[in-house]
Amino acid sequence: xxTRARRRLLLRRxxxxxxxxxxxxxxAIPFLILLFAILEIGGLLVLDASxxxxxxxxxxxxxxxxxxxxxxxxxxxxxxVCDRMTIFSNGCANNLFVDVxxxxxxxxxxxxxxxxxxxxxxxxxxxxxxxxxxxxxxxxRMITPLMQQAVSRFGDGNAIVAVTTAFKNEPF
Numbered sequence: 234x235x236t237r238a239r240r241r242l243l244l245r246r247x248x249x250x251x252x253x254x255x256x257x258x259x260x261a262i263p264f265l266i267l268l269f270a271i272l273e274i275g276g277l278l279v280l281d282a283s284x285x286x287x288x289x290x291x292x293x294x295x296x297x298x299x300x301x302x303x304x305x306x307x308x309x310x311x312x313x314v315c316d317r318m319t320i321f322s323n324g325c326a327n328n329l330f331v332d333v334x335x336x337x338x339x340x341x342x343x344x345x346x347x348x349x350x351x352x353x354x355x356x357x358x359x360x361x362x363x364x365x366x367x368x369x370x371x372x373x374r375m376i377t378p379l380m381q382q383a384v385s386r387f388g389d390g391n392a393i394v395a396v397t398t399a400f401k402n403e404p405f
Contacts, residue, residue: 269377277384277392280321280373285396287317288369292398295333295358295365298405307331307356314369321371328372335359336366339399344368349387361404368397 291313294300300310310333315325330352336342344366345353352370359365371394375381381390 266377266379270380273375273377273380277373277394280371281394281396283318283321284314284369284371284394287314288367288396288398290317292365292367292400295367295402296400297403298361300358301360301405305358307333307354310356325371330354330370330372331356332366332368333358334366336364336399339364342366347386347393359402361402363402364399365402366397366399368395370395 291310294303294305294310294313299305305313311326311329311331314331315322315329318325330347332344332353332355334344334355335357336344347353347370353368357365372391373394375384375390375392380392384392386393
């Protein structure tokens with residue numbers, strides 16, 4: 234009797250071999266997807282901070298009158314923003330959209346919004362004392378499949394990072 238009981242006990246133990254590997258396989262895929270999604274969101278936040286800082290620095294050219302005196306156009310403004318986007322400057326020229334316009338007042342403004350057809354791209358830098366609204370959009374390709382569905386604004390798998398600022402041109 235004792236040998237049969239021992240055999241049953243040993244057979245039960247043998248049947249548990251590989252359980253940890255199976256449990257890991259079940260948990261590993263959702264864990265890795267979650268891990269990559271967290272890393273991708275972190276990268277998106279770094280992109281947002283980099284874009285905002287680059288735009289603030291470049292806006293100073295318009296606000297102080299340097300853009301007006303130097304004849305800065307939309308492409309020059311886009312290049313200036315891209316040059317200041319440290320890590321993300323590589324594909325910046327193709328993914329950055331700029332809209333600069335003179336507004337009559339700071340409140341109750343409803344400028345055109347981006348659509349699937351494209352982004353509004355006006356470029357009016359104004360004169361001294363004008364109120365200026367600057368909007369910049371950066372199209373960033375998401376890698377994680379679930380993140381593509383979650384943050385894609387137009388269903389193309391790209392996240393759109395938008396930065397907006399308004400200011401009054403200084404007297405120059």
